[in-house]
Every structure is written in C-alpha cells, then in structure tokens.
Amino acid sequence: MIKETDFIRLPILKEDHEPLSYEIKDIIYCFKDFRILGLYLQQINSIKYTKILPYTKIKNITEEGILIYSINDIVDVDEIAEIKDAINNKSVIGYEIYSNTGGIIGVVKDALLQIRSGKVLGFIMSEGLFDDLVNGYSFLPLVEGINFYEYKIMLNNEEQLKILPQQGGLKKMLGIDR
Amino acid sequence: MENSKAIQVISKSFKNLAENNGFTNILQFFMQLLIIVLLFFIIYFLVHIGNQHIDSKKRINIGKRQIVYFILSFILIIAIVVIFQSGSLMYEILSPFLFAIVLAYTLNPLVSYIEKKGIKRFWSVFIVYFVIATIIFIFSITLVPKMTFEVKKLLEALPKLGNESYGYIYNKYIKYNNSIENLPEEFNAVKEALKFNGNRLEDFILKIISSVTNLTLKFLSKIANIVLTPILAFYFLKDADKFKNMLILSIPRFLRKGVIDVAKDIDEVLGGFIRGQLIVAGIVGLLTTISLLILKVDFAVLVGMIAGIADIIPYFGPIVGIIPALVFASLGGVNKVIWVVVAFIIIQQVESAIISPKIISDKVGIHPIIVILSLIIAGKFFGLFGLLIAVPIAGVIKVVGKHFINYIAKF
Numbered sequence: 001m002i003k004e005t006d007f008i009r010l011p012i013l014k015e016d017h018e019p020l021s022y023e024i025k026d027i028i029y030c031f032k033d034f035r036i037l038g039l040y041l042q043q044i045n046s047i048k049y050t051k052i053l054p055y056t057k058i059k060n061i062t063e064e065g066i067l068i069y070s071i072n073d074i075v076d077v078d079e080i081a082e083i084k085d086a087i088n089n090k091s092v093i094g095y096e097i098y099s100n101t102g103g104i105i106g107v108v109k110d111a112l113l114q115i116r117s118g119k120v121l122g123f124i125m126s127e128g129l130f131d132d133l134v135n136g137y138s139f140l141p142l143v144e145g146i147n148f149y150e151y152k153i154m155l156n157n158e159e160q161l162k163i164l165p166q167q168g169g170l171k172k173m174l175g176i177d178r
Numbered sequence: 179m180e181n182s183k184a185i186q187v188i189s190k191s192f193k194n195l196a197e198n199n200g201f202t203n204i205l206q207f208f209m210q211l212l213i214i215v216l217l218f219f220i221i222y223f224l225v226h227i228g229n230q231h232i233d234s235k236k237r238i239n240i241g242k243r244q245i246v247y248f249i250l251s252f253i254l255i256i257a258i259v260v261i262f263q264s265g266s267l268m269y270e271i272l273s274p275f276l277f278a279i280v281l282a283y284t285l286n287p288l289v290s291y292i293e294k295k296g297i298k299r300f301w302s303v304f305i306v307y308f309v310i311a312t313i314i315f316i317f318s319i320t321l322v323p324k325m326t327f328e329v330k331k332l333l334e335a336l337p338k339l340g341n342e343s344y345g346y347i348y349n350k351y352i353k354y355n356n357s358i359e360n361l362p363e364e365f366n367a368v369k370e371a372l373k374f375n376g377n378r379l380e381d382f383i384l385k386i387i388s389s390v391t392n393l394t395l396k397f398l399s400k401i402a403n404i405v406l407t408p409i410l411a412f413y414f415l416k417d418a419d420k421f422k423n424m425l426i427l428s429i430p431r432f433l434r435k436g437v438i439d440v441a442k443d444i445d446e447v448l449g450g451f452i453r454g455q456l457i458v459a460g461i462v463g464l465l466t467t468i469s470l471l472i473l474k475v476d477f478a479v480l481v482g483m484i485a486g487i488a489d490i491i492p493y494f495g496p497i498v499g500i501i502p503a504l505v506f507a508s509l510g511g512v513n514k515v516i517w518v519v520v521a522f523i524i525i526q527q528v529e530s531a532i533i534s535p536k537i538i539s540d541k542v543g544i545h546p547i548i549v550i551l552s553l554i555i556a557g558k559f560f561g562l563f564g565l566l567i568a569v570p571i572a573g574v575i576k577v578v579g580k581h582f583i584n585y586i587a588k589f
Contacts, residue, residue: 096423103438104423128427128434174246 001121002061004093004111011065012041012053012074019065022074025050029089029120030082034142036118038083039066041074052077055118090151097125097140097153099160108153109137123153125163136168218248274403278410282418284452289415303415307408324479331476440581447543447573455490458533462489462525466499469521473514476506485522489529491565492549496526544572 004027012022026040039053057073058066068074078084095108110124122141126132140146140153140163147154222240229237261268285306292302414421429437463486470478485499500522507518544552552572556564 104426106427107423126427127431128429130428130430134430170246170250175242 002113002115003124004091004113007039010061013065013067014071015059015067015069017064017067020068020071020074021045022051022053024053024066027091028052028083028086029092030086031089031148034120036113036120037086038080040087050077051075052080052083054080054083061115092120092123095123095148095151095153097123097155100154100156105155105160105163106138108140112139124166127163132169134169134171136166136172138166139164214252273400274406274410277403277407278414280452281407281411282414283449284456285411285415286418287449287453289418299418300416303412306415307412321479436581436585440578443577443581444574447577448570451570451573454534458529459486459489461533462486462499462529465525465528466503466522469525470503470518473507473517473521474510475503475514475518476509477502481506491553492569493546494553494565496522544569544576548572 007024007027010024012020012024014020021044022041023044024039025042028037028040029035030037036055038055039058041051041053043050051074053066053068053074057068059069060067077087092108092111097105097108099105106125106127108123109126112121112124113119114121120142122139124137125140127135127138131138140155143159143162145156146159225238225240288306289299289302292305293299297305426434426438463482466485467478467482470481475481481499481503484502485496488495488499491498500519503518503522504515507514549569549572552568553565556568556571558564560567
C-alpha cells in the first residue's frame with residue numbers, strides 16, 4: 001500500500017537505479033473504476049515541460065523512487081487517449097464528505113492505493129481539527145455504494161458506519177487510546 | 179568602587195522590575211498556578227483516601243486519561259483567559275474580521291437568493307456589492323453635499339447656540355444661587371451642597387472636548403479597518419460554504435450536532451432581528467428626513483440619519499432620535515416643535531404598529547421587561563454600542579439557555 005501524497009516529488013529511476021531528470025508532479029485518476037491511470041511528471045528545474053508515465057509501465061516503487069523499464073515508457077499527454085481524457089481529473093484530496101442529510105462529515109486528506117494495481121483502497125479523512133488532534137485521522141474504505149459528485153462524496157448511514165477510527169492523535173501519543 | 183556601581187545598577191533594575199506591573203502580574207500568575215496545582219494534589223489525595231473506605235465499584239478513578247483531560251482543559255482555560263486579558267489588543271487585530279463577518283452575515287441571504295437564480299456565487303457577491311456601491315454613489319452625489327452644507331451650517335450656528343445657551347445657563351445660575359443664598363440659616367449645609375460649582379462645569383466641558391478629539395483620532399486610525407472590512411467580507415461571502423464547513427469541522431464530533439442545532443436557532447433569531455431592524459431603521463430614517471424636510475427643520479438629513487440609527491435601540495431609541503430634532507425645531511418657534519413631536523409620534527406609531535411587526539415579526543420573542551433590563555445592563559457596561567447589541571445578545575442568551583435547559587432536563 002502507498003499513499004497518494006507519498007508519490008508526489010518521488011524521482012523517476014532507470015532500471016539500473018540511475019535517476020532521470022523527472023519527478024512526479026501529480027496523479028491521474030480514472031474515477032470510473034477508481035485506479036491510477038498514470039503519473040504526471042515534471043522535468044526537474046523546469047516548470048513547463050511535462051510528460052506522462054502510464055501506471056502499467058512502472059516496474060517497482062521504492063523509497064528511492066519509481067523504477068521504469070525504459071525511458072521510452074515516458075510519453076506525451078496526447079499519446080494515450082484514456083489519459084488525455086482524464087488529465088483534468090482533480091485529485092481526491094480535498095473532496096468534502098457529506099451525509100445524505102447534507103451535513104459535512106469530513107474532508108479527504110489522502111488516498112490509500114494498492115501498489116501493484118494502482119487501485120484506490122480507501123481514503124484517509126479528517127473529521128475536524130479537534131478530532132484529528134485527539135483521535136487522529138479516520139479511514140474510509142472504498143466500498144460499493146459510495147457516491148461521488150463534483151468534489152463531493154456522499155455517504156448514507158450504513159456507509160458512515162464503515163468509517164474506521166485510526167486511534168492516533170494525542171490519545172495515542174499520550175497512551176490513553178485504550 | 180566598580181562593584182558598588184554594578185550593585186547599584188542591578189538593584190535599581192530589580193526595583194524597576196518589581197515596581198513594574200508586568201512583573202507583579204507574572205508573579206501573581208505563577209502564584210495562582212501554584213495554588214491550582216496544590217488544589218489538584220489535595221483533591222487527588224482526598225479522593226485516594228476516600229477510595230480506600232468505600233466499595234470498589236463506587237470508587238472514583240483518577241487515571242492517566244483523566245489527568246490528560248484535566249491538563250488539556252486547564253491549558254484551554256488559560257488560553258481563553260490570556261486572550262481575554264489582552265482584550266483590547268485582540269479586538270484591534272480582529273475587529274476588521276469581526277465586522278467583515280457581521281457584514282457578510284447580513285448580506286448572505288441576498289447573495290444566496292441571487293445564487294439560487296442560477297448565477298455563480300462570485301457574480302452574485304459582485305452584483306450585491308455593485309448595487310450597494312451604486313446606492314452609496316447616488317447617496318454621495320445627492321445627499322452628501324446637502325449633509326455637508328448642513329454640518330457646515332451647524333458648525334457656524336454652534337457658537338451662536340453656545341452663546342445663547344451660556345447666557346441662559348448664566349441667568350439661571352444667578353437666579354439659582356440667589357435663591358440658595360436666601361435660604362434660612364438652618365439650611366447652611368444644604369446650601370454648600372447645592373452651590374453651583376463653576377470649575378466643575380469647566381472640567382466637564384474640557385472632558386467633552388478631549389473625548390471628542392480622542393474619538394476623532396480613533397476614527398481616523400480606523401480608516402484602514404473601514405477599507406479592509408468590505409474586502410474581507412467579499413471573501414467571506416464568496417467562500418461562505420467553505421468557511422461554514424471549516425467552522426463545523428472545528429467543533430469536536432461529540433458536540434457537533436448540539437452546536438449546529440443551537441447555531442441554527444441563533445441564526446433564525448439573530449438573522450431575522452439584524453436584517454429586519456436594519457430595514458426598519460432605514461425606513462424610520464427616511465420617514466423622519468422627509469417629515470423634517472416638509473416641516474422645513476434645519477439639518478433634516480442629519481437628524482433623520484440619527485433618528486434611523488437610534489431606532490435600532492428599542493424604547494430609548496425614539497427619545498434619542500427626537501432630541502436633536504427638537505433642538506433644531508426650537509430655532510423655528512414653538513409651532514415647529516409641536517409639529518415635530520406630532521410627526522415623531524406618527525412615525526413611531528407606524529413603526530411599532532405596522533413596519534416592525536411585518537418585518538421583524540417578533541423574531542427575538544423576549545418580554546419587554548427583559549428587553550429593558552438587557553438595555554440597562556448593556557448600556558451601563560458598553561455604552562451606546564451596548565444599547566445596539568443588547569437585544570440580539572439577549573435573544574442569543576435565550577436560545578442558548580433554552581437548549582441548555584433541554585439538555586439538562588434529559589438527564
């Protein structure tokens with residue numbers, strides 16, 4: 001498992017671990033089946049020149065960086081139609097989570113992803129400043145039935161029960177979580 | 179020799195430090211802190227001793243969790259106290275934000291109404307601002323020159339009015355003192371007490387002049403805030419939902435529902451009152467101005483504005499509003515005074531019988547006695563500002579009190 005934020009700024013490495021002059025700028029999601037289509041790359045020391053690395057072309061993901069088979073795996077935005085269509089899909093970070101009655105429950109802080117397939121497993125969510133401080137972030141697993149609207153996630157009562165408390169924050173830090 | 183000088187310097191520094199209020203405050207603070215910590219230890223040991231003599235099920239457990247919660251609550255209370263102690267500084271920093279919030283809160287229904295018509299929120303806010311700017315512009319090109327002329331006239335008339343008043347007061351003073359002098363000897367003590375002290379009057383006038391100067395300086399220093407407030411309000415209005423969500427999410431989850439319920443009720447009471455009262459004050463101001471213009475009373479626009487603003491204060495407002503009108507009407511003779519009184523009575527009757535019930539429709543729902551009591555208390559502590567906020571604050575206290583009683587009654 002890996003978090004979306006762990007990807008950002010990771011360098012791209014060749015098979016022999018030699019770093020390329022690219023780092024990850026953003027993630028391109030496919031919201032239809034909730035998986036990563038590719039990684040949006042930025043050339044180091046440049047803000048203009050950007051390329052795409054399709055997720056299927058990743059050999060391995062390590063703390064060092066992302067290993068690819070060949071430099072040719074890095075392509076232009078226009079080369080893959082699916083990616084071209086999804087390029088403007090916003091990251092889920094910052095999506096607001098609402099109950100069906102319209103009350104706000106929290107905000108998505110990060111997405112948890114399966115390394116091998118790039119599938120979204122769930123979202124790390126904040127349930128508010130106070131609760132974050134005391135209890136830590138919560139986890140919302142991506143299960144069927146969760147409705148996604150424009151920058152919003154809607155949960156019914158049953159889905160709200162699936163939110164897992166993380167038992168972190170001050171409670172864990174001070175050893176009063178049990 | 180060198181040493182004695184150094185000792186002198188150090189001892190002087192210590193003396194200065196000790197005489198300084200800050201040092202005393204810090205010492206007091208640490209003393210209070212020490213007392214609280216000692217109190218906590220005493221309670222802890224009393225509980226510990228008590229626990230040894232009662233059934234295990236009935237024991238009070240003070241564990242790690244309770245201690246942490248106590249310390250956190252203590253830090254929170256200290257933070258609140260510190261914020262309140264540095265009240266004036268905090269107010270200076272936060273006042274443009276507070277005023278912006280109030281402005282945004284007042285304009286929000288209008289923006290939301292336009293937004294519901296299918297216009298994006300940014301443009302809705304822009305339209306509202308544009309309309310307000312247009313009104314201010316029309317006001318400034320039509321009424322401001324007239325008002326400036328009136329103020330100029332008033333400033334010119336003030337010395338004359340002052341001389342006349344002085345002559346009047348002086349005559350009364352002579353008569354008054356003569357009457358006292360004629361009192362029998364048995365009333366000597368009363369005589370001394372009643373004797374008019376000219377120095378006191380001088381002090382009083384000087385105080386008024388200095389407070390007016392201070393007020394003007396304060397007003398000028400707050401020009402920046404006046405510019406900043408509508409800019410901040412624009413952002414608050416544009417991102418109202420974001421700020422609302424941010425506020426909701428900052429409330430602990432276990433309190434969230436309760437706080438939202440209370441906030442909704444407060445919004446109903448406060449929102450209805452503020453918006454309604456502003457409309458009513460505007461109508462009263464306009465009616466007063468028109469009637470004074472018809473009656474050809476000097477400074478009609480100025481007096482109309484005062485009457486409108488004063489109308490926000492229930493019961494006492496109309497009295498405050500009528501005084502300047504009567505002063506200027508008196509320059510035109512007794513007849514004018516009578517007509518002004520009649521006009522004010524009619525306007526107040528129309529306001530209390532037709533306009534207010536239609537617009538405000540008893541939103542606050544507080545008994546008149548409580549309204550008067552809240553006005554007296556708020557006026558005593560916060561002056562004119564207190565009178566303006568007394569009723570809405572009383573409304574908020576009523577709502578919070580109602581929810582608190584409901585909460586307690588459930589147990």
